[in-house]
Amino acid sequence: MQYESSSCRYYIHEHSVTVVEGKDSIKHINRIITSNITEIKDLENCKSLICDANGKITDALDISSISGQLLILGVKENAEKTRELIVSGTHWNEDVKIMNGDGALKIISIFAKNQEKLSKALGIEISTMRNDFWIIENESYILKAQLKNDFQVNILIQADLIDSFIKTVEGNGAELCGEDNWNIHRVENGILSNEEYNRGFLPGELGLDEIVDLKKGCYPGQEIHARLESRGKLSKKIMRFRTDSKLDVGTYISNTGRKVRVTSSLGNQGFAVISVKENNELKLNDELLILTEEL
Amino acid sequence: MHKYTIVHIGLLSQGFMGILGGGGFTLPVITQTEVVDVKITVTDSALKQMKNTIQGEEDSHCLVISAQSGGCSGYLYDMKIMEKPEAGEFQIQEFEGVKVYIHNNDSSLLNGIELDFKDTLMGGGFNITNPNASRACGCGQSFG
Numbered sequence: 001m002q003y004e005s006s007s008c009r010y011y012i013h014e015h016s017v018t019v020v021e022g023k024d025s026i027k028h029i030n031r032i033i034t035s036n037i038t039e040i041k042d043l044e045n046c047k048s049l050i051c052d053a054n055g056k057i058t059d060a061l062d063i064s065s066i067s068g069q070l071l072i073l074g075v076k077e078n079a080e081k082t083r084e085l086i087v088s089g090t091h092w093n094e095d096v097k098i099m100n101g102d103g104a105l106k107i108i109s110i111f112a113k114n115q116e117k118l119s120k121a122l123g124i125e126i127s128t129m130r131n132d133f134w135i136i137e138n139e140s141y142i143l144k145a146q147l148k149n150d151f152q153v154n155i156l157i158q159a160d161l162i163d164s165f166i167k168t169v170e171g172n173g174a175e176l177c178g179e180d181n182w183n184i185h186r187v188e189n190g191i192l193s194n195e196e197y198n199r200g201f202l203p204g205e206l207g208l209d210e211i212v213d214l215k216k217g218c219y220p221g222q223e224i225h226a227r228l229e230s231r232g233k234l235s236k237k238i239m240r241f242r243t244d245s246k247l248d249v250g251t252y253i254s255n256t257g258r259k260v261r262v263t264s265s266l267g268n269q270g271f272a273v274i275s276v277k278e279n280n281e282l283k284l285n286d287e288l289l290i291l292t293e294e295l
Numbered sequence: 296m297h298k299y300t301i302v303h304i305g306l307l308s309q310g311f312m313g314i315l316g317g318g319g320f321t322l323p324v325i326t327q328t329e330v331v332d333v334k335i336t337v338t339d340s341a342l343k344q345m346k347n348t349i350q351g352e353e354d355s356h357c358l359v360i361s362a363q364s365g366g367c368s369g370y371l372y373d374m375k376i377m378e379k380p381e382a383g384e385f386q387i388q389e390f391e392g393v394k395v396y397i398h399n400n401d402s403s404l405l406n407g408i409e410l411d412f413k414d415t416l417m418g419g420g421f422n423i424t425n426p427n428a429s430r431a432c433g434c435g436q437s438f439g
Contacts, residue, residue, distance in 0.1 A: 019322055028363075028364065031363065031364050031365030031366075031371070032364045032365065052369075053367060053368045053369060053430055053439050083325055085364065085369070086364070087325050087326070087327050088327060088364070088370075088400075088404070089362070089363050089364020089365065089369075089370060090327070090363070090364070090400065091361060091363035091373065092361055092384070092398035092400055092401065093361075093380075094363075097324055098324065098325045098326075099322035099323060099324050099325065100322060100323045100324075100325055101322050104322055218365060218366045218367050218371075218432075218437065219365060219366075219367075220365075220366070220367065220368060220369045220439070221367070222367050223367040223432065223433075
């Protein structure tokens, strides 16, 4: 399954948007998350996680420093819980103001298999952009995403400017992408979603070790992550799979008797969290499942 | 052990002049609104230690106990002997002349705590038992 290779598509995300400002905002947020943002630079975007005391992921965040404020994008379904954690843990003597940006700011992803098409749709040269840093263009912020196969940028824009922005990119050849095509794009490019983040996995099980910093000091879940790291006892990992028959999202038992959790599926390919003891080929209900790649 | 009370979040719309140049829009500020009447207990050993530490400065200084996000279990205790802050947003309890301040924002997390002091070489110092915590870190500094 593939979306039309000649096209450039855009997808409007439903993220939770939180803005934190004040001189102690970085210190405050850094105490909660798994990565270390104490050295975050202006316009830099950092990926991070919030975990519970058992080390399991409760939210996945993109944190950006923009003009002295922190912009925090999270999984929409987790917005209330994450904001509650941020607000209730504010120290009385720290300068931190937390704002709800839901509905006021929007994130749009524009992607294509061809970099020139993407540049044309946006009217800017993508190849010269740095990864992980926003650039400011007209009244929007643009961030280049590093993907496995395709090219993508994410746009941060005021919600009331979105119509004119869409008119421009559509005029330059981009087409609106629905949920189905976005899922094809994200599975092909190894982009995780709330289908993975909201199922109680540990960061290592989703291949997210690199956004866990065990040297930064305590954060919720750190004790568990440190123990797993030192003992090397992760029992599951996320893999891309393919199969000849249709496989829906759900939990299955393999021919080896172990659990296979299919978290995202396009039918005959997707992501599954499986035991590290499984071989690269296994059977589910007599159908062959081939594990092609670790994410 | 009780699970801590869920924080109620209040929204106050305020002018916002930051991301994307601001000017044209406002974002609601989220604040914590749940305040409960705080009652804490202090053991004899903790009181003795508090008096030793604050000795002679009872009129100007106090003990502030607070909670902040972080630690292995979600929240971290913070205790400071400091000059008395403005009383406005604090609840104050007095123990034989030593005043203990708890901020209204921390009231639901810290109501009912018992402050103890252990005079041991290993694992000694002030220790908090919190009925609102469903779990605590081994080091005793974090709870959730």
